[in-house]
Amino acid sequence: MAFRRIAESHGLTGVAPWSRPAEGALNVVISTDSGPRELRFSSDSPDLPGAPTRVSWAGELTDLGGKPKAVARVRRMLGLQRDLTSFLSLAESDPDLAWVGPAGGGCIARGDTAFEDVLRTILTTNCSWSMTIRMTQLLVATLGQDARPGEQPHEGRAFPSPASVSGLTEGELKAKIRVGYRAGRIAQLAQLVVSGELDLEGLAESGPGELTDRDLTRRLQDLPGVGPYAAAHIGLLIGRPSGVILDSWTRPKYARITGRKHVTDAEIRKRVNRYGPDAGLALWLILTRNWFEPGLPS
DNA sequence: CGTCCAGGTCTAC
């Protein structure tokens, strides 16, 4: 992989508690037993596949339960836990995707928890991207884990826990976080997790062997505020990208890239259908290729 | 000022 392909794998890597302080750098504040701590990723050769990614961190390894756990957590957040072998082997013979392997692409950055991925996805629905940024920023700033009194200075707040979110009523979410009608769905989601009725982390970690793509999609769509778009989007983030993301951004984007005036959802699906469990990833990479190669149609 | 809409979802037919 090449670092910049991960750092800019998704617009959400620029939204709280993530940030991109510079070219070839990516930060995220995560929650630990000792409070929020900022993870900093960088690379001297961000576009060079295989170049080392530097990871620095203002905390102790014990905050993360030791080195093996810390490494696993970091690899997961960078989307490095997936095996892309079969996808890349298919992509090789696809003129629009053959670049992925050689460029070191295919990894999608992911939140520290599935709760974060689901909630941030809900905050992308039915609103402008600037609204998504505002709502997410407010959520993190208002409810995110903060340093406890007497603690050493920290870099910011981590994404709020389900318990923290469920601490606000629907009305408070609407008034303080400005999430509008999404407040009810968000409150419900947090409550489901807090009560133990919903094991979101387990759901996101279940492999295709335990839960088929079809069933995972169904389970995701059963979540409050999660429909076809959001389920596919969450799937991309958590490493189960079978669903094709179809929304007001991807549809016109696909049309522009293919130089067409209008395209149907069926055509888009058909284009990446052969990638099966990676169909959503395939479309995403086709759509975002010009983020890295500015000469291409966008 | 009003209307429309942006990286949709849900309910009710």
Next chain:
DNA sequence: GGTAGACCTGGACGC
């Protein structure tokens, strides 16, 4: 299975 209408918010646009 499929499709209207409602739904928070704030920026863009027309009048």
